[in-house]
Amino acid sequence: MKFPTTRIRVLLLLALASTIGLFAGVGTYTFYYAEGLSYFSNDPQACVNCHIMREQYDGWLKSPHHAVATCNDCHTPHDFIGKYLTKAENGYWHSKGFTLQDFHEPIMIRPKNSTVLQRNCVSCHQQIVAEINTHPGQRREMLDCVHCHRDVGHGPIH
Amino acid sequence: MSVTARSIDFYPANLSFAMKVPRFSDRRGFALWVYVAVLAAVGIATFLVLLLYQNIVARKAEATQHVFRVVNVDDNTTDPVLWGKNYPRQYDSYRRTVDTVETKYGGSEAFQHLDRDPVWRRIFAGYAFAIDYREERGHAYMLSDQRETERVHKFKQPGSCLQCHASVIPAYIEAGLKAGAPAGKEHREEQIQKGFEVICAQPYTEVTKLVEHPVSCIDCHDADTMNLRVSRPAFLNGIRALAKSDYPTPHLPSIERWRREGRKGEYSPNSEANRQEMRSLVCAQCHNEYYFKGEKKLVTHPWDNGLRVEQIEAYYDKEGYKDWVHEETGAPVLKAQHPEFEMWSQGIHARSGVACADCHMPYQREGAIKVSNHHVRSPLLNLAAACQSCHRIPETELKARVELVQDRNRALLDRGQDAVVQLITALADARQAGRSDEQLKTARELQRKAQWRLDFVYAENSMGFHASQETARILAEAIDYARQGQLELKGEAPASPAGSVAANE
Numbered sequence: 001m002k003f004p005t006t007r008i009r010v011l012l013l014l015a016l017a018s019t020i021g022l023f024a025g026v027g028t029y030t031f032y033y034a035e036g037l038s039y040f041s042n043d044p045q046a047c048v049n050c051h052i053m054r055e056q057y058d059g060w061l062k063s064p065h066h067a068v069a070t071c072n073d074c075h076t077p078h079d080f081i082g083k084y085l086t087k088a089e090n091g092y093w094h095s096k097g098f099t100l101q102d103f104h105e106p107i108m109i110r111p112k113n114s115t116v117l118q119r120n121c122v123s124c125h126q127q128i129v130a131e132i133n134t135h136p137g138q139r140r141e142m143l144d145c146v147h148c149h150r151d152v153g154h155g156p157i158h
Numbered sequence: 159m160s161v162t163a164r165s166i167d168f169y170p171a172n173l174s175f176a177m178k179v180p181r182f183s184d185r186r187g188f189a190l191w192v193y194v195a196v197l198a199a200v201g202i203a204t205f206l207v208l209l210l211y212q213n214i215v216a217r218k219a220e221a222t223q224h225v226f227r228v229v230n231v232d233d234n235t236t237d238p239v240l241w242g243k244n245y246p247r248q249y250d251s252y253r254r255t256v257d258t259v260e261t262k263y264g265g266s267e268a269f270q271h272l273d274r275d276p277v278w279r280r281i282f283a284g285y286a287f288a289i290d291y292r293e294e295r296g297h298a299y300m301l302s303d304q305r306e307t308e309r310v311h312k313f314k315q316p317g318s319c320l321q322c323h324a325s326v327i328p329a330y331i332e333a334g335l336k337a338g339a340p341a342g343k344e345h346r347e348e349q350i351q352k353g354f355e356v357i358c359a360q361p362y363t364e365v366t367k368l369v370e371h372p373v374s375c376i377d378c379h380d381a382d383t384m385n386l387r388v389s390r391p392a393f394l395n396g397i398r399a400l401a402k403s404d405y406p407t408p409h410l411p412s413i414e415r416w417r418r419e420g421r422k423g424e425y426s427p428n429s430e431a432n433r434q435e436m437r438s439l440v441c442a443q444c445h446n447e448y449y450f451k452g453e454k455k456l457v458t459h460p461w462d463n464g465l466r467v468e469q470i471e472a473y474y475d476k477e478g479y480k481d482w483v484h485e486e487t488g489a490p491v492l493k494a495q496h497p498e499f500e501m502w503s504q505g506i507h508a509r510s511g512v513a514c515a516d517c518h519m520p521y522q523r524e525g526a527i528k529v530s531n532h533h534v535r536s537p538l539l540n541l542a543a544a545c546q547s548c549h550r551i552p553e554t555e556l557k558a559r560v561e562l563v564q565d566r567n568r569a570l571l572d573r574g575q576d577a578v579v580q581l582i583t584a585l586a587d588a589r590q591a592g593r594s595d596e597q598l599k600t601a602r603e604l605q606r607k608a609q610w611r612l613d614f615v616y617a618e619n620s621m622g623f624h625a626s627q628e629t630a631r632i633l634a635e636a637i638d639y640a641r642q643g644q645l646e647l648k649g650e651a652p653a654s655p656a657g658s659v660a661a662n663e
Contacts, residue, residue, distance in 0.1 A: 012193060015197075016193060016196060016197060016200075019197060019200045019201065019204075020196075020200050022204060023200045023203055023204045023207070026204055026207050026208060026211070027203075027204075027207050029211075030207050030208075030210060030211040030214070033211065033214060033215075034214050050217065050526070051217070051220075051221045051526040052523075052526075054528075098217070099210065099213050101525070104542070105522070105523065105542060105543060106542065106543070106546050106547040108546070108550060
């Protein structure tokens with residue numbers, strides 16, 4: 001095989017750079033079009049971007065917690081790293097599910113997220129529940145608050 | 159790097175004098191391969207990103223656009239194919255009501271009840287149902303099945319039957335206008351009522367020619383707004399009578415509000431009921447108990463006193479109504495139709511605000527769009543969508559719970575059937591032995607009561623699920639009345655006189 005001249009090498013590298021640039025551009029635009037940045041925010045509007053959470057969002061608007069807690073306050077850990085790790089993991093599953101349309105319906109919370117939720121209930125209400133809390137600190141042995149208080153965040157879904 | 163190793167493989171050691179040049183060229187070749195690989199990878203990645211972009215565009219578009227009117231449909235369009243052009247998603251599932259699937263106790267397969275439970279041949283002796291009593295199939299078959307049943311071929315049936323087996327409203331309007339009802343859209347209900355009265359009185363074989371389609375879009379929806387609407391005249395009359403009574407209706411809050419606000423004019427579901435109530439009332443138009451009143455055979459719902467089995471019975475008793483005289487015993491007996499609306503009204507789901515459509519037409523998602531599943535069927539065939547939005551437990555467990563309720567109901571039904579058939583045998587024997595009508599009167603009344611209750615549960619299409627405690631209460635009464643009848647014939651009048659076993663108010 002003949003070794004290409006410097007000129008051709010420069011042209012090839014230029015083509016490669018353009019291709020990668022094109023990819024980066026298309027990727028960034030898709031991210032922008034999909035309102036990708038909104039997912040880093042705390043705004044509940046971001047959670048209804050994909051329309052699946054419409055009922056939950058509508059329910060939350062009318063719920064007792066509307067004035068004091070947003071989606072993230074209950075559904076993501078309160079520390080910075082935990083919050084974004086949870087967002088990343090759930091974000092991955094949500095995008096995969098909504099793109100490929102291959103998720104269980106009706107949607108149900110995963111045990112891992114249920115644990116996050118329960119911790120967040122206790123984190124705000126600990127003064128009230130300290131005396132009645134079963135297995136405090138034991139992740140999955142506590143009785144979930146939402147087992148009884150099911151409608152506090154967002155109402156039942158039809 | 160493995161480049162050197164690979165070069166050595168290609169150029170054995172004894173050719174080492176030649177290695178320098180090929181090594182040099184090979185490294186360049188490898189760089190070229192890397193270049194091509196990166197190019198291909200970036201190309202594929204770009205392709206995938208664009209696919210994702212397209213997917214997001216599609217989802218966003220779905221979320222903003224629900225309906226695209228391709229053809230004009232109006233209040234006279236009964237043909238579902240035309241509506242289907244505008245509402246393809248709903249139409250797709252509506253068409254699936256042709257499927258026939260059997261569940262443990264019901265479903266949509268047209269099995270012959272008289273073969274599965276032969277006792278009903280005796281219970282219905284002397285009545286058309288003793289000849290042919292097949293399970294209902296899906297909505298798609300309601301008209302053809304009615305035209306085919308032996309009950310229509312071997313017996314003369316009135317036009318009344320048409321009300322719930324066809325998309326009949328335009329035919330009613332036409333007949334109503336012909337009979338002198340005022341023209342104009344604002345008089346629609348009057349036209350329907352008038353046409354309904356005319357058509358009920360004619361023979362079924364004649365009027366069935368006026369209709370083409372089984373239940374269709376127009377039977378539940380307003381053509382302009384797609385809002386839910388009830389049009390069946392008998393139902394409108396019946397629900398008005400129910401509203402006028404004092405029967406508590408916590409599951410239909412609009413009736414309670416109408417009463418609270420001074421019972422002005424007539425109660426009308428179309429203007430008073432909320433959307434969630436309408437999601438039951440459109441079904442209740444037909445899935446209910448009724449009889450053909452008087453010579454004109456007007457379809458009438460016996461709801462003046464309320465919706466419970468003994469309240470309906472009291473209505474029939476007051477009217478002196480009987481469906482037929484039992485062939486073996488001479489008792490004037492009643493036939494229960496399919497009192498789903500009445501039974502649902504007694505159950506925990508109705509009480510909790512769950513509508514028929516919540517379980518029988520649960521929402522399904524297609525992309526970003528939420529659609530009511532118009533494939534109306536047993537929730538047992540669609541457990542996740544039907545139950546799990548409220549009951550967060552596995553499908554197998556849900557199914558087991560439903561079937562547990564149904565198994566228990568079936569066991570009580572079997573006992574009830576035995577009791578009623580034994581009373582029929584005892585009554586027939588007493589009649590053969592020459593006892594007078596006067597002597598048989600009380601026992602016949604007890605047969606009427608027992609049989610009515612048994613049939614009320616058997617004919618209702620949920621095998622006890624719609625209101626399990628209520629069906630158990632009804633069957634307990636049926637068994638008790640049947641046994642009281644047997645004691646009566648033996649001359650051992652029971653301690654509590656017949657009829658004293660009333661429900662708690």
